[in-house]
Amino acid sequence: MSEAKRPRGRPKTTNPERIVEQAMLDYWRDGIHTRSINQLCKQLGMSKPAFYREFGGEDGLMVAALKHYRQLRLVPLLAMLQADRPFASVLPEVIAWMTAEQDTPNGCLFTKLRLLRDELGPQTAAHVRAIEAELLNALDVWCRQGLAQGAVHPDIAPAFAAQYIGGQLTMALVQRALQVPSEVVEAQVSIALKALRAHA
Amino acid sequence: MSEAKRPRGRPKTTNPERIVEQAMLDYWRDGIHTRSINQLCKQLGMSKPAFYREFGGEDGLMVAALKHYRQLRLVPLLAMLQADRPFASVLPEVIAWMTAEQDTPNGCLFTKLRLLRDELGPQTAAHVRAIEAELLNALDVWCRQGLAQGAVHPDIAPAFAAQYIGGQLTMALVQRALQVPSEVVEAQVSIALKALRAHA
């Protein structure tokens, strides 16, 4: 609770956290190609020089927004996968995560960026790749556990199972972004993932 | 073979068909947000007034490119679905279509546009919706046939089966666009679609 001593110069009035959160929601809802930097700054309520001071450019803002999104939505998923619990009891939670109705925009910001990788700035592109790897790795570890627990069909290699789940994840998030009702998507994913289970 | 009588004025030198084909490939390969109209015209080798005379604007060009794509890639798929043949023998062809390696760009132009529906011009958006409906309807009819033939699991409603196949179609095309190898995608789709078959 220490009242941090003020630094020397004029006090900062911009609030980066608030701005990053709003930018994340804007990108998530509307995509990344709907606003010029001029419009972006107006929307975010900051001057253009302040924008460049804070983020260096759009690439910087997008990385910040993506990091924020990761904390908000992806970290909980990773936590599910990494919790040391029975595969069969985690699976429905993962499915629910994929198809959740929320007060936030539909779909998944990470998935949207992934599909536009060639149109991203270098830092954003690198960050997307890093998250891809992180997620795929977590799925792989989880599938190994499931196999060891006898919950995953023994003929299916964990690496393939991870790829498969990742694919269904993408499917579900894309369908949600296309406004397919969450119950329908949930039914689709449930059927698709039954193929992985033991004693099929 | 009639040598059509020339019209009155200065002869046309631009070749709309060639231009539409090239535009289709460009959109398919690079996405729709990578070139301004100025750059587009340069790339297509036509003057800007010629471009506006021929297509009226980018929306017009994109519709033309999408129609061209439909003929090239989607019509063959629809033909497969509408041919009056055993469900079980058509299914592998559909899977092969989804995952085909080609000399053309990876992925599917229609799917890319579908995911960007809010960023399209009005005509292109309408055309995308029309193709969505056309495809979903064809899948629905096909699934009814499969059910009547006893090839589709009787507990699965045709409308849901059509949605499901459509979802897996999207998944496969997105994965291909993300450079996942076609054998991997093919294995994924095969497993996912096994869930539909009778006596599972």
Next chain:
DNA sequence: ATTTTATTGTACCGATCAGTACGATAATAG
């Protein structure tokens, strides 16, 4: 040869773009 018609592309428009120079401002330090 002259007129009519259709297509051509250069050269231009105002608007907006991404990015920054710089003077104003507001705090602490001495």
Next chain:
DNA sequence: CTATTATCGTACTGATCGGTACAATAAAAT
């Protein structure tokens, strides 16, 4: 108080944007 430091945003830059006016051109028609 004055000096120092840090952040502020107005107002500007040259480039590029989407879109078009219009003079030149090339054919058929008369």
